[in-house]
Amino acid sequence: MADEGQAGFSVVRTSGPRMLGGVLRRVVTLAIDGVNGMAGAKSAAAAALERTGDVEGAIDQLVNQHVGMGSAQGLLTNIGGFVTMAVTAPANLAGLAVVQARMVAAIAHLRGYDVDDERVRTAIAMCLVADGLEQTLARRDLPHSPMVVATAPVIDPDLGAQISDRIGSELLTRLTGKKLALVFLAKRVPVVGGGVGAAFDGWDTWTIGRFAREELVTRRRG
Numbered sequence: 768m769a770d771e772g773q774a775g776f777s778v779v780r781t782s783g784p785r786m787l788g789g790v791l792r793r794v795v796t797l798a799i800d801g802v803n804g805m806a807g808a809k810s811a812a813a814a815a816l817e818r819t820g821d822v823e824g825a826i827d828q829l830v831n832q833h834v835g836m837g838s839a840q841g842l843l844t845n846i847g848g849f850v851t852m853a854v855t856a857p858a859n860l861a862g863l864a865v866v867q868a869r870m871v872a873a874i875a876h877l878r879g880y881d882v883d884d885e886r887v888r889t890a891i892a893m894c895l896v897a898d899g900l901e902q903t904l905a906r907r908d909l910p911h912s913p914m915v916v917a918t919a920p921v922i923d924p925d926l927g928a929q930i931s932d933r934i935g936s937e938l939l940t941r942l943t944g945k946k947l948a949l950v951f952l953a954k955r956v957p958v959v960g961g962g963v964g965a966a967f968d969g970w971d972t973w974t975i976g977r978f979a980r981e982e983l984v985t986r987r988r989g
Contacts, residue, residue, distance in 0.1 A: 788932030791895075794850055794861065795888050798868035802849050805865075808872035808882060815873070822877050822987070829877075830976035833870035837863060837972030838965040860939075867895055867972050871979040879986035880917055889927050890917035890983070896937045897978035913982050 801807030806814075815825035815832075836842060843862030850861035871894045872882045880887045890913035916922065916930070 788928060788935045790850065790861075791864075791892050791931050791935035792888070794864045795868050795872070795892050797846075797849060798865050798891075799872050799882050799888070802865065803846055805846065805869070808869045809876055811869065812873040812876045816877065822985075825877055826874050826980060829870055829873050830973065830980075833866055833976065834969045834972045836866045838969040842866075843968070863968055863972075864895060867975050868892070870972065870976055871895070871983075874976070874979045875917070875983050878983050880983065884917075885924075885927055886919055886922045887917045889922070889930050890914070892931055892934050894975060894979045894982065896934055897975045913979075914984065917983065918986075 799808045801810065811829060811832075812825065815828045816822065819825045819828055843866065845862065846865050847860065847862030850865060868891055871891045872888075875887055875891060876882050880890075882888065882891070893913040893916065911919070
């Protein structure tokens with residue numbers, strides 16, 4: 768199983784960053800529009816707001832909900848299949864990215880951002896590498912933070928594509944490195960391997976939710 772996963776990673780990596788950027792943009796689109804019986808980000812945000820009656824309470828609920836979804840390996844594989852139709856990549860990685868992007872997009876929507884705007888969609892994609900974005904910005908691999916990109920008066924389409932390509936490469940590198948480590952652990956200790964993987968995906972999702980809440984400050988008035 769691990770060999771199949773490594774082969775998938777190899778094919779995607781050798782396809783070049785432009786393909787990775789395209790896959791990432793598809794991930795964000797599916798997260799916002801919905802896929803395979805999973806409502807899109809706007810619907811998820813509206814439902815949470817109706818239940819809680821409060822924006823921040825709705826965001827709390829959404830983060831907790833998506834942490835649970837992030838730990839559900841079967842669901843992620845099912846969602847991931849839609850993303851990986853044209854690209855050989857592990858479906859659970861793609862599925863996890865959809866779930867996390869949906870959470871970030873729902874937070875952005877509740878905070879008053881237009882998630883149909885390409886600037887905001889680019890910012891959502893940037894949040895998916897929250898654990899390494901500070902270092903990436905410090906290396907000047909990316910020109911701006913998600914907040915700056917989301918609220919920029921205009922964004923050069925070429926710059927938007929460049930950011931998506933860079934984030935796609937960064938996301939794949941981070942996820943595959945961690946996932947391969949978990950595969951190794953599962954082979955060494957089969958009884959705990961699956962539980963560790965679920966815990967990692969849940970923690971990673973929570974970390975991204977926390978970052979999105981801090982980065983995408985409210986734009987609502989009053």
